[in-house]
Every structure is written in structure tokens, then in C-alpha cells.
Amino acid sequence: MIAEQLAVDGGRPVRDVRLPFHRPCVEEDEIAEVVETLRGGWLTTGPRVKRFEQEVAAYVGAKHAVALNSATAALHLALDAIGLRADDEVIVPVYTFTASAEVVMYFGARPVLVDVDPATLNIDPAAVEAAITERTRAIISVDLGGVPCDYDALRVIAARHNLPVIDDAAHAIPSSYKGRPIGSVADLTAFSFYVTKPLATGEGGMLLTDDDGYAERARIMSLHGMSRDAWKRYTAEGSWYYEIVAPGFKYNMTDVAAALGLRQLTKQGRFRDERLSIARRYDAAFGKLPELQTPTVPADMETSWHLYVLRLNLDMLTADRARVIDALAAENVATSVHYIPLHLHPAYRDRYGFVPDSYPIAYREYRRALSLPIFPGMTDRDVDDVIEAVRKVIGHYRR
Numbered sequence: 482m483i484a485e486q487l488a489v490d491g492g493r494p495v496r497d498v499r500l501p502f503h504r505p506c507v508e509e510d511e512i513a514e515v516v517e518t519l520r521g522g523w524l525t526t527g528p529r530v531k532r533f534e535q536e537v538a539a540y541v542g543a544k545h546a547v548a549l550n551s552a553t554a555a556l557h558l559a560l561d562a563i564g565l566r567a568d569d570e571v572i573v574p575v576y577t578f579t580a581s582a583e584v585v586m587y588f589g590a591r592p593v594l595v596d597v598d599p600a601t602l603n604i605d606p607a608a609v610e611a612a613i614t615e616r617t618r619a620i621i622s623v624d625l626g627g628v629p630c631d632y633d634a635l636r637v638i639a640a641r642h643n644l645p646v647i648d649d650a651a652h653a654i655p656s657s658y659k660g661r662p663i664g665s666v667a668d669l670t671a672f673s674f675y676v677t678k679p680l681a682t683g684e685g686g687m688l689l690t691d692d693d694g695y696a697e698r699a700r701i702m703s704l705h706g707m708s709r710d711a712w713k714r715y716t717a718e719g720s721w722y723y724e725i726v727a728p729g730f731k732y733n734m735t736d737v738a739a740a741l742g743l744r745q746l747t748k749q750g751r752f753r754d755e756r757l758s759i760a761r762r763y764d765a766a767f768g769k770l771p772e773l774q775t776p777t778v779p780a781d782m783e784t785s786w787h788l789y790v791l792r793l794n795l796d797m798l799t800a801d802r803a804r805v806i807d808a809l810a811a812e813n814v815a816t817s818v819h820y821i822p823l824h825l826h827p828a829y830r831d832r833y834g835f836v837p838d839s840y841p842i843a844y845r846e847y848r849r850a851l852s853l854p855i856f857p858g859m860t861d862r863d864v865d866d867v868i869e870a871v872r873k874v875i876g877h878y879r880r
Contacts, residue, residue: 500814505681505856511740525733526733526734530739534546537687537689548742551732552672554732556671559699562702563647566589566590571585572620576843581623582621624663626652626787678787704729760786772794787855792851816853817851818847822844824837
């Protein structure tokens, strides 16, 4: 239907071959590192994981890094480390992926959702302040798309109420806040190394902190609650003996994943520069179109450009966001949506009695947001095609 309308409007699709929303950038040195790991015979948690932890910690300027199998695991262990208990509350932005809030529910605690800043879509510090109660135990921030939150304001609020700040920085390596790398700003930081993330190990994550106690607890709980450096029992320096000091989890990273991560870490500057170049071309192309709103990055922050979230001024269009996405797909350009706000999902809506306007800013901005392809390896022609497709579709639906 839409494809037929666009064919009438513009003839053939912009592209003959579909451009994916994302394609991981895996080069020959990553492949060689993984092959060497496989030949070395150490596949699970071992020396490469330890090295990866050390190098990520040094890269962001954190004292401790604990390599894990996901950012969700990192968030879970962060809440465990601070001693979260049933009936406690944790403040979480409503505009995020479910992992940011579901980990709170693992404890029988309540995620207290708050609305976001309309410019950055990050957690609104004023909403955080208003949501704090005697049961509040932590604040979880989310650096959406890689844009850091307003950490000065959040840290002032957190200090006033003696609360730790846990940064869901799944998108935010290598972002920085006022010159400080994300990973060294919050009390605890969770990175994601999922396949679509800036640093990709397929599946993976890492918890960063300067607190010795938090790090020690996370290490123990990441592998069944075993006493520290349990993996060494398989080495010449280890022993068969171990102790379970707490009922823990199976969250450890493998050396195979760490092998990918070690090589990917060396390329973060180049990968970010490629995404930045694409973002600048998108800004130049779309910034003058009144039907579109380009992303906001505060002047004192640097984003990883994990996402390029374009927002539609729907009052200037004859189509809604879903139709625009379908039309771009007809042009063979894939897009995505980040994110469906948590209060719209049945798991949260039905449990807590939310309605769409419970969080009016998140609901309004979600309905007009879509994410464009932005990944290392996109050619100039790929970027040209995205720009042409967006212009064509917007022109087709312009009022």
C-alpha cells in the first residue's frame, strides 16, 4: 500500500538492496584473537577476561571492573551490592529498555518511574527529586543513545538523600560528561557489549565502580557466590577447594567474548568518529526541515552516537510515525524505535495501574521518535541513501 503510494510519488525505491538498521563491525584482528583463544584451550572465564577488565577500567578511569554476560547482570549485581531489599524503591526513567527497571523487581522492590527531559530524553532531575521517599534506596540513570545525563544535578540530589547513583550506560562507551569518561562518573556503572552496542562481544557487559566493597560483592555474586578468583582453581596456581559464601548467580563472561572485547576496545575512538561523521551529515540534511527534530547533545557532553533518534513534528505531516517507518522500509532503509516507554508495557501498566498520560513527556516523544542507521562501516552511499529516503518520505507526507 505505502510502497505503491511511494512508487507513484517517486518511482523506484531509493535502494535496491535493504540497508539494515545495524551491522556489527568485526574485523580480521578480532577474528584472529578469537581463533587464538580457541586454540589456547581456555574458553570460559580466564586470563583474557581479567585483562579485559583491567583495560576497560583503565580506559574509563575506574578503579574496578567486573566482566559479566550482560548489562542486565551488571545492573542486578549493582543493586545487590548496595543491599537492595524487598519493598525498597529505586528511581528509574520511564523512557528506557525494560532491563533498567526489571532488575529492581528481581528483589521484590519497586521501580519508581519518572518522566524525562524533553530535549535529551534522559531522566529529569526535578522529577527524581519529587519521587524520593523514605523507601528510596538508589537512582538509576540511563544515558539514552549515549548522551550523558545531567550528573551534576543528579549527584547533588543523591548526596542530599544519601543515595547511590547507578548508571545504565549500555549505550555510553565512549561517552563523556564534562571531560570525564562515562564509567567514572556514577557510583556504579553498567556497560553493555551486546551485538548492537558500540563495543560488541555478542553478549556481554561490565560493572564499573571505585568502591572496593561493591566490586568485591559483585565478583563473588557473579559466579555462584564462590570465593574470589574461583576460576583459578583450574590453573596451576589454584586449588580444588572453594567456598560458597552467598547464593549467587551465573553471570560470568567467557574468554571468547573477552577476546572480541579486547580488540574492539582499541577501536572505540575510530568507531565513534565514524558514527559522529554520519550524525553530522544527518544533522546537516535534516536540521533545516521543519518537519523534523534532530538530536540534542548538551555542549559540555560527548556522546558515543550509539543512536541517532530523529523526531517527527507530526502536526506538519499527514502520516504517523508507524507509516513513516513503513515508508522508509519500502525505500529499503531499516529503522527502529528507542524506546517504548515502560509504562505502556503490560508488565508495568497492569501491575502499577499506569495510563499513557501517566508520563506525558515520554509518551509524546515516543510517538514521534525513530532511530536511523548509524554504524561503523556505512559507506558514503549508504548515508546518502538514508538522507534521500527520509527526504523523499517526509516530502510525500508533508502537509
